[in-house]
Amino acid sequence: MGLRLDHLVLTQGSFRLEADWQVPAGARVAVIGPSGAGKSTLLAAISGFLPPVAGRILWDGHDLAKLEPGARPLSILFQDGNLFPHLTVAQNLGLGLSPGLRLTEAQKARVGAVLAEVGLGDKAARKPAALSGGEQSRVALARALLRARPMLLLDEPFAALGPALKAQMLDLVDRIAGQTGATVLMVTHDPEDARRLCPLTVVVADGVAAPPAPTGALLDDPPPLLRAYLRG
Amino acid sequence: MAIAGLMAAALAVVFLRAGSPRLGAADWAAVRFSASQAAASALASVLLAVPVARALARRRFAGRGLLIAAMGAPFLLPVVVAVLGLLAIFGRAGLVNAGLAALGLPQIGIYGFHGVVLAHVFLNMPLAVRMILHGWQGVPAERVRLAQSLGLGPWGVFRHIEWPMLRGVVPGALLAVFLICLTSFAVVLILGGGPRATTVELAIWQAVRFDFDLSRAAMLASVQFLLCGAAVLLAARWTAPGVLGGGLDRALSLPAPGGWRRVADVVAIGAAGVFLAWPVAMIGVWGLGGLTSLPQAVWAGAATSIALSLVVALLTGLAVVALASAAARAGVLARLAEAAGMLPMAASSLVLGIGLFLMLHPVMAPSRLALPVTALVNTLMALPFALRLVLPAWREAEATQGRLADSLGLTGLGRLRLAILPRVRRPLGMAVGLAAALAMGDLGVITLFASDQGGTLPLQVWRLMGAYRTDQAEAAALLLTVLSFAVFILFDLWGRCGTEA
Numbered sequence: 261m262g263l264r265l266d267h268l269v270l271t272q273g274s275f276r277l278e279a280d281w282q283v284p285a286g287a288r289v290a291v292i293g294p295s296g297a298g299k300s301t302l303l304a305a306i307s308g309f310l311p312p313v314a315g316r317i318l319w320d321g322h323d324l325a326k327l328e329p330g331a332r333p334l335s336i337l338f339q340d341g342n343l344f345p346h347l348t349v350a351q352n353l354g355l356g357l358s359p360g361l362r363l364t365e366a367q368k369a370r371v372g373a374v375l376a377e378v379g380l381g382d383k384a385a386r387k388p389a390a391l392s393g394g395e396q397s398r399v400a401l402a403r404a405l406l407r408a409r410p411m412l413l414l415d416e417p418f419a420a421l422g423p424a425l426k427a428q429m430l431d432l433v434d435r436i437a438g439q440t441g442a443t444v445l446m447v448t449h450d451p452e453d454a455r456r457l458c459p460l461t462v463v464v465a466d467g468v469a470a471p472p473a474p475t476g477a478l479l480d481d482p483p484p485l486l487r488a489y490l491r492g
Numbered sequence: 493m494a495i496a497g498l499m500a501a502a503l504a505v506v507f508l509r510a511g512s513p514r515l516g517a518a519d520w521a522a523v524r525f526s527a528s529q530a531a532a533s534a535l536a537s538v539l540l541a542v543p544v545a546r547a548l549a550r551r552r553f554a555g556r557g558l559l560i561a562a563m564g565a566p567f568l569l570p571v572v573v574a575v576l577g578l579l580a581i582f583g584r585a586g587l588v589n590a591g592l593a594a595l596g597l598p599q600i601g602i603y604g605f606h607g608v609v610l611a612h613v614f615l616n617m618p619l620a621v622r623m624i625l626h627g628w629q630g631v632p633a634e635r636v637r638l639a640q641s642l643g644l645g646p647w648g649v650f651r652h653i654e655w656p657m658l659r660g661v662v663p664g665a666l667l668a669v670f671l672i673c674l675t676s677f678a679v680v681l682i683l684g685g686g687p688r689a690t691t692v693e694l695a696i697w698q699a700v701r702f703d704f705d706l707s708r709a710a711m712l713a714s715v716q717f718l719l720c721g722a723a724v725l726l727a728a729r730w731t732a733p734g735v736l737g738g739g740l741d742r743a744l745s746l747p748a749p750g751g752w753r754r755v756a757d758v759v760a761i762g763a764a765g766v767f768l769a770w771p772v773a774m775i776g777v778w779g780l781g782g783l784t785s786l787p788q789a790v791w792a793g794a795a796t797s798i799a800l801s802l803v804v805a806l807l808t809g810l811a812v813v814a815l816a817s818a819a820a821r822a823g824v825l826a827r828l829a830e831a832a833g834m835l836p837m838a839a840s841s842l843v844l845g846i847g848l849f850l851m852l853h854p855v856m857a858p859s860r861l862a863l864p865v866t867a868l869v870n871t872l873m874a875l876p877f878a879l880r881l882v883l884p885a886w887r888e889a890e891a892t893q894g895r896l897a898d899s900l901g902l903t904g905l906g907r908l909r910l911a912i913l914p915r916v917r918r919p920l921g922m923a924v925g926l927a928a929a930l931a932m933g934d935l936g937v938i939t940l941f942a943s944d945q946g947g948t949l950p951l952q953v954w955r956l957m958g959a960y961r962t963d964q965a966e967a968a969a970l971l972l973t974v975l976s977f978a979v980f981i982l983f984d985l986w987g988r989c990g991t992e993a
Contacts, residue, residue, distance in 0.1 A: 307899060330901020341896055346914035360906040 261285055261320040263306070263411065263443060265469075268315035270298070270305050277301055281471035283460065285320070285410065288437065288444040289472050290454035293464035294489045299447040302469050303413045306445070307336040319410065330359070334411035335404040339419060342400035343388040349375070349399050350384040356406035370406065378402045378432065394425040398432065405436045412437060414446040430457050451479050451490060465489065518687060519695065519712060526691040526719070529605060529680075530673035533612035534666045540613065541620035541665070542658065544764045547757035548621070549628035550748045559765065560625070563618035566768065568926070568980050570933025571678040572950045573969040575611055576957065577771025578602065580778065580966070582610065587774075607683040612676065616669045618768060623668065627661030628654075646749045667727040674723060675716070675840035678935040678950075682957065692716045696842045700849070700940055710850060713843045721838040775969050782967030790968045793952035794975065797932050800867055800948060801979050804931035807871040809924045812878040816886040816916075817908070819879070833879040836872045844869045845937035862941035866948070869937045874927035881923040882916055889915035921987015929980040933972060949975070 264282035271277075277298040283289055291299045304310040306317055308329035317324045319333050329336075335356075343352045353371045354363050363371070375381050378398040380391075388396055397418055404412055414433065418426045434457055437444050448454060454461050460472040465485040482490055548560060566574065581587050582602045589599045602610065631653055639649050677693045684690060690698070692712055699709035748754075811833075818829035836844070848865050852858045858865070889912050897911040913920070935950040942951055949972045956965035 309895065309898070328901065328903070329895075329898040330903070336899050338895065338899075341892060344893060344896065344911060344914075347910065351910075355900050355902065355910070359900060359902045359910075361910055 262287065263445075264316075264318040264321075265306075266316040266318060268305070268317060269313050270301055270310060271313050272301060272310070275301070276467050277464070277469060278467060279469035280315070281462075281469075283443065283472050285443055286441055287460055287472070288458040289446070290458035290461040290475060291445060291447045291464060291469075292449070292451065292454060292461060292486075292489075295449075297464045298467070298469070299464045300415050302464060303336065303415050303445065303447060306332075306411075307334060307413055308332050332411075333409050334413055335407045335409045336413040337397075337400050337404065337415065337417035339416050342417060343396060345388050347387075348384065349380065349386050349388065349391070352388065352399060353403050353406060356403040374402045374406050377405075393421055394428070397421065397425075397429050401429070401432055401436055405440065408440045408442075410440075410442060412440075412442045412444045414444065416447050416449070419449070426453070427456070433457060455479065518690075519692075519715070521687060522690045522692045522695040522712070523715065523719070525605075525684075525689060526674055526693070529608050529612070529689075529691070530670045530676075532605075532609045533616065533673040534669040536609060536613045537617040537620045537669045538624070538662060538665050540764070541617050541624055542662075543756070543760040544617075545621045545624035545628060546654070547760040548625055551757055551761070552748075559761070560622070562768075563622050565977075566615050566618045568929045568933070568976055569615070569772070570935070570950055570953075570969075570972050570976055571611075571615065572682070572935045572953050572957075573775060573933070573973050574615055574771065575679055575682045576953065576965060576969045577775045578607075578611055578614060579957075580774040580962075581771055582607075585962075603683055604686075604689045605684075608676075608680055608689065611679045611683055612669075612673045614768065614771065615679070616672055617764070619672075620665045620669055621764070623665040624658070624661055627657050631657055646753060664727075667723070671720070671723050671727060671837075675720060675842075677840075677842060678954075681935070681939070682954070692719065693840055693842050696846055697940060700846065706850060706853070709846050713846045716840055716843050717838065720840060720843075724838045772973070775966055775973065778963070779966040779968075779970030782963045783970065786964060786967055786971070790949065790952045790956075790964070790971070793947060793949040793968075794971060796863065796947065797949040797972070798975065798979075800863060800870075801928040801932040801975075803867045804870045804874065805924045805928035805979070805983060807867065808874050808878050808927035809920065811871060811875060812882050812920070812923060813908070813913075815875070815879055816882050817912075819883060820886045820890050830879070830883070833875050837876045839872075841869055841873055841934070841936040842940060844872055845940045849940060858941050859943040862938060862943070862947070865941055866934070866938045867931070870931040870934055871927065874923075874930055877926055878923035881919040881926075885916040885919045886912065918987040921983050921985070925980040925983030925987070928983055929976045932976045932979055 262283050262285040265279040268279045269276065270279075275298065279302065291302065293299055301310060305312055306324075308324065308327060311325070324332055343349075344355075347355075350371055351361060353374065354361050354367070357363060357367045357370065372381070372384065375384055378401065380395060380398060380402070383391065383395065388399070391399065400417065412433070418429045421429065430453060433444065433446070436442070444458070446453070446458060454475050458475055461475040461478050462472050463470045463478070463483070463486050478486070479490075548556065579586060579602065582600065583589070584599070584601075586602075592599060601607070635653055639653055642648075644652065674691075675693050676691060677697070680689070680691045680694045681697070684694060692715055696709050696712045696716065699705045699712060815829050815833045819826050819833065845865065848868070849858050852861055852865070893911045893915065897907050902911055933950055934948075935954055938948055938951055939954075942948075949968065953965055953968045953972060956962075956968060
């Protein structure tokens with residue numbers, strides 16, 4: 261079953277993107293392509309921020325069209341602004357369990373456990389501004405772990421991190437997705453990210469999000485459009 | 493939506509009850525006086541404000557920040573207190589006339605046209621100073637640097653930098669002061685009156701209190717509404733800069749010429765400081781002694797006023813949150829909500845008051861509902877200011893936090909409490925504080941409704957003045973001033989102590 265894009269058409273102004281494919285549950289898919297090709301647009305549609313003009317988005321056979329972003333079976337991490345700056349780390353995490361932030365003792369304990377798991381056990385009472393970029397990313401990932409939704413969409417949340425930190429984050433994504441069995445869709449500019457984490461890759465270019473293909477073979481022998489992008 | 497409905501109902505009743513559409517000679521005189529005193533007040537306030545703003549913009553001295561902050565204070569100062577302070581200086585038994593008498597010179601009078609204008613200048617010149625200072629501080633630093641590198645003297649700076657800036661800012665300041673003075677009531681109630689010095693606003697009150705001629709009052713209210721509506725539409729074409737906002741301490745390297753210009757600047761700042769501080773100081777000093785011998789009615793009035801101002805604060809807070817949450821979205825409904833919040837700009841306190849009076853009058857004695865009506869009118873009148881303060885922050889919060897809140901499924905109250913309110917807490921605290929302070933000091937619609945006993949603290953001050961018990965009036969005025977600023981500071985602090993990220 262998993263995620264299915266059924267004759268999906270997205271438009272924003274004169275921009276148009278089509279997609280018609282599916283990936284099985286638990287798959288890890290990199291989304292790569294030139295800037296402005298529509299990678300973020302694709303994720304925005306799946307997460308419910310951009311209604312399609314035609315076609316359907318289905319999860320396990322159920323159409324997601326009627327669901328608000330927060331009710332969809334997914335967590336999404338944006339490029340920035342993944343944490344509320346006025347709430348503490350623990351409160352930001354708590355939102356993943358209860359939108360009203362009324363947590364039971366058991367839920368509070370889970371927040372603490374997850375924080376410890378991402379190595380931030382001592383920063384629960386901090387505000388995001390008092391954390392480094394890498395720590396902020398870990399908090400956001402920890403919240404995705406708490407929410408444990410079937411899909412995890414990553415819209416380049418680690419783009420601002422250095423190479424070593426980014427590698428750490430990808431390992432953390434790997435671990436979290438392994439624990440929750442989540443299907444991962446990750447937008448990236450770096451083919452190495454795709455190789456590291458995602459056996460499948462979707463190329464977004466020229467108004468089409470192509471069906472997922474095995475990452476290794478794709479990157480070793482890229483089709484012309486992707487080659488132009490990768491080789492500059 | 494209830495706000496729009498209420499406003500529309502009040503106005504509809506006003507228009508329906510308006511009797512003969514013909515204005516008598518006295519009514520025309522009121523229209524003329526309203527417009528002419530407002531025009532004179534606006535001109536005088538802005539003309540005097542320009543040199544003060546310029547001096548503040550280009551000089552640096554100890555206490556400058558404090559002085560600029562204090563320029564915001566007259567907005568909160570209850571009008572009746574300001575007038576009382578001016579009377580203590582320029583009134584019949586005031587300091588100036590005492591001095592003139594000692595020198596054997598003829599007395600000056602404060603009642604009538606020039607007294608009204610004097611009080612309006614006192615109340616509104618600081619507002620004009622802040623608006624114009626804002627313009628000066630908006631001059632790009634690059635432009636100033638260019639002028640300096642070209643060696644432009646003070647005259648050149650004025651011609652090429654300051655004059656174009658003033659041409660943009662002054663019309664807005666003129667219109668803002670004109671609008672405020674057009675619907676002025678308390679000042680004219682005390683210093684004006686008589687056939688030659690009555691505004692439309694005062695004429696409405698007289699029609700109700702003296703003649704009990706409700707259809708004439710309704711007709712005058714219609715005239716007032718049309719007058720204000722026209723002025724507001726005119727004003728909407730100039731977008732007024734944020735007057736109450738911060739950003740006043742930005743370092744700006746305006747050239748500060750020496751010589752006589754330095755002296756002129758010192759005189760401008762000094763004169764403005766004395767003119768603005770003196771009347772308040774008089775109340776402070778003279779009122780202090782009388783505080784212990786205040787009659788019981790004054791303390792009862794104070795308690796009423798505190799309760800009234802807290803109710804208005806609560807109502808304004810709720811209304812502004814409701815309106816802003818609707819107005820921050822996109823679409824037709826949002827524009828409607830914003831318009832509903834801004835609508836009271838075109839209505840004056842007494843226009844709304846007379847509308848409610850006419851609605852209530854057939855049902856029960858309006859005096860029994862004096863306080864609820866006063867609270868309601870004060871809330872409506874505070875809404876445009878409050879919305880102006882809160883809406884930009886709200887839009888900002890939705891723009892930066894809205895998507896994240898959506899993705900986490902934050903909706904309804906949880907979204908409000910966790911995602912939005914912490915981001916708008918500062919302007920919200922300020923807006924609610926403003927509403928509370930204005931309600932505390934308001935001497936407007938309450939005079940239309942109140943019976944002869946009881947009432948609010950400003951009403952008590954006014955009664956004491958009318959009874960020539962000046963000492964007690966000054967003491968009560970001091971109490972009123974302290975209370976007004978206290979509620980504002982209280983709510984403003986609440987907004988500031990919000991955890992800032």
